[in-house]
Amino acid sequence: MCPRTSHQFEDIRKKKRHLILEAALIVFTKKGFHSASIANIASEAGISKGLIYNYFKSKEDILKVTLVGGFEHIFKHYRFDPENFTIEQFGKLIELTFDLMEDDLSYWKLYFSILMQTDVMEIIQEDLMNILIPILDSFASCLAKMGFKKPQDEARFFGALLDGLSLNYIIDPEHFPKEYCINRLKSIYNLP
Amino acid sequence: MCPRTSHQFEDIRKKKRHLILEAALIVFTKKGFHSASIANIASEAGISKGLIYNYFKSKEDILKVTLVGGFEHIFKHYRFDPENFTIEQFGKLIELTFDLMEDDLSYWKLYFSILMQTDVMEIIQEDLMNILIPILDSFASCLAKMGFKKPQDEARFFGALLDGLSLNYIIDPEHFPKEYCINRLKSIYNLP
Amino acid sequence: MCPRTSHQFEDIRKKKRHLILEAALIVFTKKGFHSASIANIASEAGISKGLIYNYFKSKEDILKVTLVGGFEHIFKHYRFDPENFTIEQFGKLIELTFDLMEDDLSYWKLYFSILMQTDVMEIIQEDLMNILIPILDSFASCLAKMGFKKPQDEARFFGALLDGLSLNYIIDPEHFPKEYCINRLKSIYNLP
Amino acid sequence: MCPRTSHQFEDIRKKKRHLILEAALIVFTKKGFHSASIANIASEAGISKGLIYNYFKSKEDILKVTLVGGFEHIFKHYRFDPENFTIEQFGKLIELTFDLMEDDLSYWKLYFSILMQTDVMEIIQEDLMNILIPILDSFASCLAKMGFKKPQDEARFFGALLDGLSLNYIIDPEHFPKEYCINRLKSIYNLP
DNA sequence: GATGAATGAGAGTTCATTCAT
DNA sequence: CATGAATGAACTCTCATTCAT
Numbered sequence: 001m002c003p004r005t006s007h008q009f010e011d012i013r014k015k016k017r018h019l020i021l022e023a024a025l026i027v028f029t030k031k032g033f034h035s036a037s038i039a040n041i042a043s044e045a046g047i048s049k050g051l052i053y054n055y056f057k058s059k060e061d062i063l064k065v066t067l068v069g070g071f072e073h074i075f076k077h078y079r080f081d082p083e084n085f086t087i088e089q090f091g092k093l094i095e096l097t098f099d100l101m102e103d104d105l106s107y108w109k110l111y112f113s114i115l116m117q118t119d120v121m122e123i124i125q126e127d128l129m130n131i132l133i134p135i136l137d138s139f140a141s142c143l144a145k146m147g148f149k150k151p152q153d154e155a156r157f158f159g160a161l162l163d164g165l166s167l168n169y170i171i172d173p174e175h176f177p178k179e180y181c182i183n184r185l186k187s188i189y190n191l192p
Numbered sequence: 193m194c195p196r197t198s199h200q201f202e203d204i205r206k207k208k209r210h211l212i213l214e215a216a217l218i219v220f221t222k223k224g225f226h227s228a229s230i231a232n233i234a235s236e237a238g239i240s241k242g243l244i245y246n247y248f249k250s251k252e253d254i255l256k257v258t259l260v261g262g263f264e265h266i267f268k269h270y271r272f273d274p275e276n277f278t279i280e281q282f283g284k285l286i287e288l289t290f291d292l293m294e295d296d297l298s299y300w301k302l303y304f305s306i307l308m309q310t311d312v313m314e315i316i317q318e319d320l321m322n323i324l325i326p327i328l329d330s331f332a333s334c335l336a337k338m339g340f341k342k343p344q345d346e347a348r349f350f351g352a353l354l355d356g357l358s359l360n361y362i363i364d365p366e367h368f369p370k371e372y373c374i375n376r377l378k379s380i381y382n383l384p
Numbered sequence: 385m386c387p388r389t390s391h392q393f394e395d396i397r398k399k400k401r402h403l404i405l406e407a408a409l410i411v412f413t414k415k416g417f418h419s420a421s422i423a424n425i426a427s428e429a430g431i432s433k434g435l436i437y438n439y440f441k442s443k444e445d446i447l448k449v450t451l452v453g454g455f456e457h458i459f460k461h462y463r464f465d466p467e468n469f470t471i472e473q474f475g476k477l478i479e480l481t482f483d484l485m486e487d488d489l490s491y492w493k494l495y496f497s498i499l500m501q502t503d504v505m506e507i508i509q510e511d512l513m514n515i516l517i518p519i520l521d522s523f524a525s526c527l528a529k530m531g532f533k534k535p536q537d538e539a540r541f542f543g544a545l546l547d548g549l550s551l552n553y554i555i556d557p558e559h560f561p562k563e564y565c566i567n568r569l570k571s572i573y574n575l576p
Numbered sequence: 577m578c579p580r581t582s583h584q585f586e587d588i589r590k591k592k593r594h595l596i597l598e599a600a601l602i603v604f605t606k607k608g609f610h611s612a613s614i615a616n617i618a619s620e621a622g623i624s625k626g627l628i629y630n631y632f633k634s635k636e637d638i639l640k641v642t643l644v645g646g647f648e649h650i651f652k653h654y655r656f657d658p659e660n661f662t663i664e665q666f667g668k669l670i671e672l673t674f675d676l677m678e679d680d681l682s683y684w685k686l687y688f689s690i691l692m693q694t695d696v697m698e699i700i701q702e703d704l705m706n707i708l709i710p711i712l713d714s715f716a717s718c719l720a721k722m723g724f725k726k727p728q729d730e731a732r733f734f735g736a737l738l739d740g741l742s743l744n745y746i747i748d749p750e751h752f753p754k755e756y757c758i759n760r761l762k763s764i765y766n767l768p
Numbered sequence: 769g770a771t772g773a774a775t776g777a778g779a780g781t782t783c784a785t786t787c788a789t
Numbered sequence: 790c791a792t793g794a795a796t797g798a799a800c801t802c803t804c805a806t807t808c809a810t
Contacts, residue, residue: 004789004792012794034226038780048796053781116304119224121363153369156360157376164356168348177345184349188380204769230805240771242807251805396790416695418610422784432792434786443784496692537753540744541760548740552732555697561729568733572764580771580810588773614801624775629802 017055020045021069024062029110033063033120060123067114068127070107074100078135085142091191094182097162101169108170115163146189161185209247212237213261216254221298224305225255259306260319262299266292270327277334283383289354290370293361300362338381353377401439404429408446409454413490416497417447451498452511454491458484459515466525474526475575481546482562485553492554530573545569593631596621597645600638605686609639609696636699643690644703646683650676651707666718667767670758673738677745684746722765737761 004012023045027036038059042049056062077096101108114120121128136155143158144151165185169176186192215237219228230251234241248254269288293300306313328347335350336343357377361368378384407429411420422443426433440446461480485492498505520539527542528535549569553560570576580588599621603612614635618625632638653672677684690696697704712731719734720727741761745752762768 004794006792008789009793016794034224037778039778049780050782050797051795053783054794059780115359115363116301117224119227150369150372153372154376156369157357157373160356160360160373161353162356163359164352164354165349167355167359168352177342177348180342180345181349181352184346201769208769229803241805242772243770245806246769393790400790416610416693419695421782433784434793435791437785438790493692534753534756537756538760540753541741541757544740544744544757545737546740547743548736548738549733551692551739551743552736561726561732564726564729565733565736568730580773582771584810585772592773613799615799625801626776626803627774629804630773633802635801 013055016047016051020047020052020055020062021066024066025070025106025110028063028066029106029113032113033117063114063120064124064127067111067124068131070111071128071131074104074107074111075131075135085145087146087191090142090146090189091186094162094185094191097166098169098178098182101166102173105170105173108166112167112170158189205247208239208243212239212244212247212254213258216258217262217299220255220258221302224302255306256316256319259303259316260323262303263320263323266296266299266303267323267327270331273330277337279338279383282334282338282381283378286354286374286377286383289358290361290374293358294365297362297365300358304359304362350381397439400431400435404431404436404439404446405450405453408450409491412447412450413494416494447498448508451495451508454495455512455515458488458491458495459519462519462522466522466529469526469529471530471575474530474573475570478546478566478569478575481550482553482566485550486557489554489557492550496551496554542573589631592623592627596623596628596631596638597642600642601646601682601686604639604642605682605689608689609693639690639696640700640703643687643700644707646687647704647707650680650683650687651711663722663767666722666765667762670738670761670767673742674745674754674758677742678749681746681749684742688743688746734765 020041024036024041027040027044030036031040038049038052041062042052045052052062056065077100078093114124136152136159139158140151140155142151143154148154165181169178169181212233216228216233219232219236222228223232230241230244233254234244237244244254248257269292270285306316328344328351331350332343332347334343335346340346357373361370361373404425408420408425411424411428414420415424422433422436425446426436429436436446440449461484462477498508520536520543523542524535524539526535527538532538549565553562553565596617600612600617603616603620606612607616614625614628617638618628621628628638632641653676690700712728712735715734716727716731718727719730724730741757745754745757
């Protein structure tokens with residue numbers, strides 16, 4: 001008889017939006033961006049195709065929100081203060097990377113699958129770079145303190161190593177020599 | 193005009209099949225799997241759409257054959273003889289990796305773009321593993337000679353590093369500090 | 385908050401209905417019938433989509449009511465009294481036609497765009513004819529006074545001229561030689 | 577057993593293309609551009625939706641071809657030689673207009689329905705103008721010979737009159753005083 | 769073996785309409 | 790009376806696949 005209050009509507013929207021994003025993550029991860037259809041996502045979320053467009057303006061939009069939101073969630077752990085940088089923090093960071101992957105394996109699968117689809121990369125490149133650049137910068141300034149002559153290059157190098165290890169871990173977590181790799185990486189940077 | 197007195201049909205078939213695969217590789221690497229159409233491949237090969245189905249049973253079938261063939265082409269350079277192993281060869285291998293990527297950038301993009309799609313991977317995983325395992329093995333025995341205590345683990349570690357560097361290079365070849373990374377990687381393994 | 389003690393519901397209904405029609409006219413003339421959405425109309429009226437269906441049974445229904453109302457609005461200027469007919473009035477009428485078009489260009493575009501769609505026309509034809517026939521009649525009796533032997537035919541002829549000029553003016557108002565055509569038309573009928 | 581000859585294919589394409597255009601004309605005329613769907617056209621032509629895109633690249637394309645082709649067909653009768661222009665030709669032209677309409681009533685209905693849909697006009701305006709401008713020009717130069725001070729404006733005026741008469745004739749051919757209007761128009765231009 | 773016209777399923781997207789609240 | 794989330798059918802368009810020739 002009465003209209004819903006605007007608070008009720010907000011609540012519905014927030015929950016439904018989250019539901020769709022979760023479904024999208026699952027489907028994108030399983031099928032990749034192009035093979036995943038809006039129908040797949042809708043069916044995974046248990047709603048109609050049409051409703052998705054009440055919450056997102058396009059398939060690309062869903063991808064962006066999924067990825068950028070996830071990136072932010074993941075990478076906020078990585079930003080650390082260059083002022084008070086210690087060797088210990090560096091070691092922690094390497095361990096943290098693998099911990100994160102253990103917690104959110106499917107997220108990471110998606111991110112890597114996206115990274116490797118060049119056309120998809122084009123869609124999110126800008127948003128992604130806005131997140132990554134400050135991290136690489138804070139990274140670089142730490143590496144400068146550690147004595148590296150070209151901290152920017154070293155930051156990219158280190159990032160690439162982490163990517164490679166992560167990727168291999170994700171593809172086959174059971175057989176990957178995680179402990180060995182963590183220690184090996186630490187030894188390269190003379191970490192305890 | 194039409195029904196020709198038939199001899200050497202087999203030969204014609206083999207050549208046509210090869211022609212199609214070459215065309216498919218070009219188109220797949222240029223456009224990616226999903227955006228490449230059978231019409232594109234047919235036109236690149238200079239034949240009709242219909243004829244393709246005389247040689248392959250589906251678009252996926254073409255992809256599988258293309259991918260596995262490509263893997264073989266690329267990875268045959270990586271298997272080297274542990275008997276006659278030298279430090280120089282190891283250094284060469286690192287350079288070779290980046291050279292290969294430079295030569296066949298779009299190749300690699302294709303492979304990476306396919307690699308992480310769960311469903312596609314399932315299709316080619318077995319074929320892929322048959323190629324990769326001997327490489328990792330030949331690798332491990334080299335590393336054993338270099339004095340590594342756990343050569344199998346070190347082989348996976350090194351492979352992961354190469355993956356990470358490759359991936360980052362492919363994503364953004366222009367800005368990637370390629371020379372720096374090659375030298376840095378060499379220095380880690382004490383290579384000249 | 386919700387169920388209000390009810391009085392003068394009728395009054396509210398009438399005002400709301402009018403509000404919706406005004407919004408619909410604005411949106412229809414701006415976007416055309418097919419490109420205008422119920423959401424657009426609702427938003428223009430500052431109400432919810434759902435509420436519109438409390439007052440009209442469909443989008444077509446809104447269009448019909450809008451169109452017929454608009455015709456009445458526009459054509460009421462055209463009926464003039466044969467008793468007190470003067471040559472001046474005739475001249476005024478020609479000028480009035482172009483003035484109306486200038487004032488309500490988007491109105492006219494809408495009407496013309498709808499007019500020739502067979503199925504839509506069938507819906508409003510009767511209503512339209514009820515408005516047009518008396519106009520043609522009042523017209524004819526004026527023309528009879530001016531000495532035309534077949535005033536009914538001349539009325540249709542004159543109406544057709546006005547239609548043609550209007551149509552061409554609406555299609556391309558900037559380049560249409562409006563003043564020339566007004567004077568030319570007047571000269572045909574020997575008007576000052 | 578043998579592939580069709582390219583002549584056979586050409587023949588099929590020409591016929592099918594024509595079939596689709598005829599169907600499109602019918603459907604566009606009945607429903608208007610926006611309300612007409614590709615499915616409608618396909619079903620009218622007795623073919624699948626998909627096939628239409630084998631012959632036309634979009635719905636807009638179909639519209640353009642339908643209209644421009646029709647315009648060319650119709651208007652080629654109108655171009656006459658300004659060098660050898662005679663009063664008789666002018667009179668013929670008026671009669672010709674009505675004859676053409678009698679022959680191809682449904683064509684004309686479409687053209688007028690299109691002319692009145694402003695958004696559709698935007699699609700074809702350029703193509704249409706390319707056809708109309710030379711006609712109006714050849715017209716204007718005739719009118720100049722007849723002594724009109726502003727032949728360009730007079731050409732547009734005369735064109736508008738023809739439009740208006742045509743439009744009224746098309747809407748209701750049975751009751752329209754065709755003969756009266758032809759003679760009336762001739763008398764305006766002092767034609768025999 | 770070879771052709772390309774033809775199909776049909778499905779893609780992303782829009783939107784009039786319904787309905788629980 | 791009023792809301793907007795939700796549906797579902799329809800939209801334009803694409804394309805892997807089939808098939809008569």
